[in-house]
Amino acid sequence: MTAGTIDGTAVSRKLLAETAERAAAFTEKAGRAPCLATVLVGHDPASETYVKMKRNRSRKNGITSRAVELPETTTTDELVAVITELSNDPEVDGILLQHPVPAQIDERAAFEAIAPGKDVDGVTMYSFAAMAFDLPGFHSCTPGGIMRLLDAYDVELSGKHAVVVGRSPILGKPVGMLLLNRHATVTYCHSRTTDLADQVGRADVVVAAVGKPELIKGEWLKPGAVVIDAGYNPGNVGDVEQSVAAERASLITPVPGGVGPMTIAVLLEQTVSAAEATI
């Protein structure tokens, strides 16, 4: 079997086109464009690239962005003060604090300073709880993008066994919850899982979200499994051994061009939703 490709670039383009139409309609009605504030602390090169991509794609799709760049030495109190100001600014619809932040900062405290209605990146406890209860709210962007990809390719989830490898607060944990909400049987694996190959081998759907290049071996997969590779390691290498996995899976997301583009598309879509909620 050779797997079909889940084309995240194509699915994200469609979502961005719909988002751009909604942004234009909002602009017409409100007399201003939706606005995303991006907050970058320090000079991590990958983070600088992601924020630049988010701002460029905002501009191309009718969303303005306000860039806040803070020094590497920023304290938690200083960052919380900046985010609180953005939360109280009626001209700002959505706030993105790029992760990771420098080690001296309490990232959770900084995320929690984002007003729930502006949490278009889905990183606050409020958004996580709403998602866990399957209530309306903003989803963490990569998990939200993964669910959209599964839907775009009509992947059946109800009663299927999904194995999520990784348990980070903005990726592994929330994607498992979203799969559970769709009636999948969900197993979380992580660095202390002792039988990773066996667990992965039982999965109808594998979500690799651990940040370790090619940790998931292709030969572990159940034939016909759907594989979502959410790894973004240096050199555009995913968390799955793609060449071998493509011979066993039925569908697989490539790296690049799979999950990555969906992350930004969902961020912008949620920014427009936040703006729409203000009028």
Ligand SMILES: Nc1nc2c(c(=O)[nH]1)N[C@@H](CN(C=O)c1ccc(C(=O)N[C@@H](CCC(=O)O)C(=O)O)cc1)CN2
């Ligand atoms: N506050 C947040 N921080 C981080 C998030 C997040 O969702 N919110 N996610 C990641 C990084 N990330 C966005 O921030 C991100 C990663 C990858 C891509 C992407 O489009 N990747 C492309 C390849 C791009 C390239 O060529 O370099 C792909 O996979 O096709 C977008 C966003 C950590 N931080």
